[in-house]
Amino acid sequence: MKKIIQRILMLALALTVALPVSAVPVSAEGSASADNESFEKFMSQEFVDAMNNTDYMTQAYQVKDLESYGITQADPNDGFKELIDPQAAEKTDASLKKLKEFDYASLSVRQQHDYDVYLNELQMEQEQEQLQDYKNFWDGSSGLQSNLITNFEEFPFRTVQDFDAYVIMLTKVGDYLDQAIAFTEKQAATGYFMTDSALDSVEEQIDAFTAKTKDNELIIAFSDQIDKFDGLTDAEKADYKQKVSDEVQQDMIPAFQKARASLEALRGSRKVSGGLSEFDKGKEYYSWLTRYDSSTQLSINDLLELTGDAVRGAVSDYSDLYQKYGNTDTGTLSIGDADANLKYLKSHMDEVPAGPDLSYTVSYLDASIANPNIVAYYVNPAIDDFGNNVIKVNGDNIDDSISLYETLAHEGFPGHCYQITWYLASSPNPVRTFISNMGYTEGWAMYSETMAITRSGLDEYTQKMTDINNIIGYCIGAYSDLGVNGLGWDKKELESQFEDLGLNSDLADSTYQDALDTPGRLMAYGCGMAWMLALRKKAETALGTKFDESAYNEVVLENGPRNYEEVSKDVDAFIEANGGDLSAYTGWGASGSDAASSTAKSASKQGDFTWILIAGFAAVGVIAFLAVRRSHQKDPFQG
DSSP, rough: GGGGGGGTTTSOOOOSSSSOOOSSOOTTTOOSSSOOOOHHHHHHHHHHHHHSSSHHHHHHHHOOOOOTTOOOOGGGGGGGGOSSSSSSHOOOOHHHHHHHTSSSGSSOOOHHHHHHHHHHHHHHHHHHTGGGGGTTTTTTTTTTTHHHHHHHHHHHOOOOHHHHHHHHHHHTTHHHHHHHHHHHHHHTTTTOOHHHHHHHHHHHHHHHHHHSSOOOOHHHHHHHHHHTTSSSSSSHHHHHHHHHHHIIIIIIHHHHHHHHHHHHHHTTTTOSSSSSSGGGTTOOOOOOOOHHHHTTOOOOHHHHHHOOOOHHHHHHHHHHHHHHSOOOOOOOOOOHHHHHHHHHHHTTOOOOOOOOOOEEEEEOOOTTTTOBSSEEEOOOOOOOOOOOEEEEEEEOOOOOOHHHHHHHOOOOOHHHHHHHHHHHTOOOOOHHOOOOOOHHHHHHHHHHHHHHHHTTOOOHHHHHHHHHHHHHHHHHHHHHHIIIIIIIOOOHHHHHHHHHSOOOGGGGGHHHHHHHHHHHTTTHHHHHHHHHHEEEEHHHHHHGGOOOOHHHHHHHTOOOOOOOOHHHHHHHHHHHTTTGGGGGSEEEEEEESTTOOOOHHHHHHOOOHHHHHHHHHHTHHHHHHHHHOOOOOOOEEEE
């Protein structure tokens, strides 16, 4: 558990966040209504221990007032925590042993949820520790080359001490990158390395950052931050600016250039031509990765069925839409800029329970530090300062007014900003605030886009086409990833799968390469969206006219990020409590992971005419959309 805290910065990219919940050891029957004080004390201490075991930057992002939690301020001279903690297994085992000493039935319902999530987190940590050799610190969407820059770009300055620490942390970047390179060189020596095209992407990102020296975006961002800070004289501010400028130019940029050269020297080290399953233990690692990414216990085959059904349903919906409207132009929005869109979205959220009062800023990223694989990101606020929120947008990846609106619904309202602050306002145990089920959080954000579109004022055709674009784009990305990396599909097999789904097989080329380059990248989005939409349909079908959207969404939200099996149990209980008929729903999740919708499967088999229509639609819509909006999340930056 102790090393999980590093996911806040995503510096280690260790994939050490919460995974699907395991079956609890004791029945929940007879659970106490009041909190178990001993359990609460244990969980609080686990949080303090984790925070005491991490670095200055992670602490700054996670907590504003460390003293109030009993956390000791880390020394910035110690730099960043190790990428691979040699004591991780020992710490995880110790935490797991203590957790299992508690009588589950003695816990309140809220604490049982905390127990479930933490138990699963620790068990997943144990499993991952056996697969350390497959970590990838240079992922094109969320690798060190991107996240280190973002961490410095968004650093929350609160005290004069933070400025001193910031300068010191800049001097530690080289050592940190050296750790990652040394680890990667060992991997490459065994034949485990990224594809050439993935390497190209990483190098392009490094080149964009290092191309600017005196006018580097980090220098400019720091200057803007310190100018707004009260408590320093103009001379002191000028001194800090000079120190940061010197460190960025003399230490950080050369460190990135050195890392780039080291990575380039490893080009061609990859010993397989296919996906992860071709590596020794690659299947085991990918199985772990899919459960991490999708926040579910479903197998690879079950996830293929889940995402495949979502795509088939979208294909069928497109056919119906075409029959109704024919060739129709989609509409546009005229809400305004990013801030105007957020204000509009925040004032049109009748579908969710009221959230806390908060403020936010939204701005555009400089091209030199904007990861080309993301559209935007949301910066997770400190758990004791969630009234202040930051959203950044990559303008190069915003095509039109609808794309901007969707992106801000995803990052803002009712997406990440709303969901995270709503949960923090419920005063959760602090341990829960750094255990992230990405499949849940990204699934909610994708689902938020669907809700927001219905309140956009767009015509029916444009609303539905937008949803179809998203479902096919993200779910087919996850579907392809599962087949290529989990089952070893080659390009020909993927083409065949596309045809079976009702899509143009030519589209498989870029999707296949995507899967090879960045395994798991779209899993949280595609699988999360498919789960969220299936659960929503389940509740609507079972409840009919009794369905209350806001009440339903509160059930999905109230127990925080968790695995979908647990969310599904909560939804079933909600349906039964409101007099719904669970047997009325026969789609995914009706009776378990094998409950894939036969209706959706048959609906997509409508002959060559429909297939031709979808081929044309997908070629101009889905792939371009997917190629641009590849990833919204960056931890601690929910993006």
